[in-house]
Amino acid sequence: MAYESEACMARGKRAKHLEEEINRILPVKIRQELLRAIPSYENLQEIRLRTGCPMCIQYENQEFFLNIKGTLTTSYEDGMIIEEEIINEILEYVCNYSVYAYDKELRQGYITIQGGHRVGVAGTTVVEGDRIVKMKHISFMNIRISHEVVGCARNMIPYVTKEGELCNTLLISPPRCGKTTMLRDLIRIFSKGEGLKRGYTVGVVDERSELAASYMGVPQNDLGPRTDVLDCCPKSDGMMMMIRSMAPQVIAVDEIGGSRDVDAIKYATNCGCTLFATVHGTSMEDVRSRPLIGSLIDMHIFKRYILLSGGKNLGKIETIYDDMGNCLGG
Amino acid sequence: MKLLGLSFILISAYYLQKEICYKMKHRQNQLQVFVQSLTTLKGEIIYCNSTLPEICIKLGKRGVGGVEGFFYRVGHTLRENLGNSTFCQVWEKESKPLISELKLDSFRFVQLGRQLSTGDKKEKLEQLEWYISQMKDNLKREQHLINERIKVTRSLGLAGGCLIVLLLI
Numbered sequence: 001m002a003y004e005s006e007a008c009m010a011r012g013k014r015a016k017h018l019e020e021e022i023n024r025i026l027p028v029k030i031r032q033e034l035l036r037a038i039p040s041y042e043n044l045q046e047i048r049l050r051t052g053c054p055m056c057i058q059y060e061n062q063e064f065f066l067n068i069k070g071t072l073t074t075s076y077e078d079g080m081i082i083e084e085e086i087i088n089e090i091l092e093y094v095c096n097y098s099v100y101a102y103d104k105e106l107r108q109g110y111i112t113i114q115g116g117h118r119v120g121v122a123g124t125t126v127v128e129g130d131r132i133v134k135m136k137h138i139s140f141m142n143i144r145i146s147h148e149v150v151g152c153a154r155n156m157i158p159y160v161t162k163e164g165e166l167c168n169t170l171l172i173s174p175p176r177c178g179k180t181t182m183l184r185d186l187i188r189i190f191s192k193g194e195g196l197k198r199g200y201t202v203g204v205v206d207e208r209s210e211l212a213a214s215y216m217g218v219p220q221n222d223l224g225p226r227t228d229v230l231d232c233c234p235k236s237d238g239m240m241m242m243i244r245s246m247a248p249q250v251i252a253v254d255e256i257g258g259s260r261d262v263d264a265i266k267y268a269t270n271c272g273c274t275l276f277a278t279v280h281g282t283s284m285e286d287v288r289s290r291p292l293i294g295s296l297i298d299m300h301i302f303k304r305y306i307l308l309s310g311g312k313n314l315g316k317i318e319t320i321y322d323d324m325g326n327c328l329g330g
Numbered sequence: 331m332k333l334l335g336l337s338f339i340l341i342s343a344y345y346l347q348k349e350i351c352y353k354m355k356h357r358q359n360q361l362q363v364f365v366q367s368l369t370t371l372k373g374e375i376i377y378c379n380s381t382l383p384e385i386c387i388k389l390g391k392r393g394v395g396g397v398e399g400f401f402y403r404v405g406h407t408l409r410e411n412l413g414n415s416t417f418c419q420v421w422e423k424e425s426k427p428l429i430s431e432l433k434l435d436s437f438r439f440v441q442l443g444r445q446l447s448t449g450d451k452k453e454k455l456e457q458l459e460w461y462i463s464q465m466k467d468n469l470k471r472e473q474h475l476i477n478e479r480i481k482v483t484r485s486l487g488l489a490g491g492c493l494i495v496l497l498l499i
Binding site for chain 2: 022092
């Protein structure tokens with residue numbers, strides 16, 4: 001009973017924070033209409049804004065348009081049209097009134113804001129040689145609301161440990177199936193030592209600010225008390241730096257794939273660190289067929305492979321394999 | 331009694347001219363502080379990549395009232411009210427007392443605020459450099475003018491006091 005009320009309170013607190021974080025970047029006009037249309041932002045997934053087009057939101061896994069009356073509609077003809085000024089105003093709020101300070105992020109196409117929410121932008125790019133030097137005339141925005149799913153990786157714990165020892169683990173799934181969310185929860189569990197004999201020191205190399213969602217260097221997601229985060233750092237360099245500077249017991253990286261990543265993984269495992277990583281893929285065969293990741297599989301670097309399902313069972317564990325290809329569960 | 335009255339007139343004339351000179355000097359000093367603040371703002375943008383609310387609060391911490399007060403108010407309002415008003419609106423609203431105190435060109439000053447929050451670093455650098463050079467030119471002209479005015483006020487204050495004393499005698 002006490003646990004339930006505690007969880008309820010935490011949920012309420014999170015919802016309040018979420019509302020504050022999103023309201024801070026929306027102009028008053030939009031904010032009022034949105035608040036009239038949606039009672040709580042908890043089930044809000046995306047807000048899409050396009051200059052001259054109606055405002056579109058992804059709410060409870062469904063697409064809606066926000067109309068002028070402050071209600072949700074499925075027909076885009078009734079939607080509230082977004083003007084250029086609104087996009088500019090949002091950009092100003094997202095950039096904390098200082099667009100110049102976010103040049104690099106704008107070039108990458110997204111900005112992480114307080115709370116770990118990601119604002120994707122698109123407009124006109126200025127290219128010099130083969131390099132994007134600037135993004136101007138921003139006319140499209142996608143505000144992706146970050147949702148932590150605390151406890152989603154608990155079922156994995158018995159498979160990720162073997163006789164008290166941690167196993168190098170690779171999470172495999174197609175895009176948008178919950179790899180990053182799972183990895184984030186795995187980090188939190190090991191850092192806190194939830195259901196384990198003790199907590200572990202975890203080093204997170206967060207190249208795209210997706211795991212920790214750091215805002216001004218401070219993680220916005222709960223990654224546990226024993227976690228160090230290297231934000232916006234290339235994975236290969238970051239893993240080496242982490243090992244040298246922070247001596248982690250576990251290293252976590254998202255979306256490996258490059259040749260330099262593979263070298264860094266070999267180095268990290270040789271240093272005695274346990275590795276948690278994710279990779280895009282639909283099956284073991286799909287991952288094995290790639291030359292770089294395939295070489296890691298052949299070398300038995302990873303001891304556990306966890307496949308996540310998509311579709312209706314989004315984010316659920318489909319199958320777990322060991323390094324010999326034996327199915328351990330699912 | 332007569333002597334006391336005379337000395338009182340002389341002292342008041344002296345302090346009156348001192349007060350006027352102080353006000354003129356104060357404006358000149360504030361203009362200098364303003365130029366320095368803008369130079370710091372430029373430096374913070376180029377070298378530290380700090381955001382405008384951070385810079386304004388930092389500049390506002392240097393003192394109270396005048397230029398520092400303006401920056402403090404802007405920084406504080408921006409930090410507190412993110413999502414309620416744009417930088418330009420806050421800058422314009424808070425600039426009124428400063429414009430009247432320093433007798434600044436209100437159009438140019440508001441324009442500067444409008445340009446600060448948009449555009450990239452290069453644009454910002456050019457805008458600030460242009461505005462600072464304009465301010466420096468103004469300051470140089472004003473300095474010359476103020477120095478002359480101070481001299482005149484001082485001489486007039488003293489001469490006026492002496493004249494009243496002579497008349498009374």
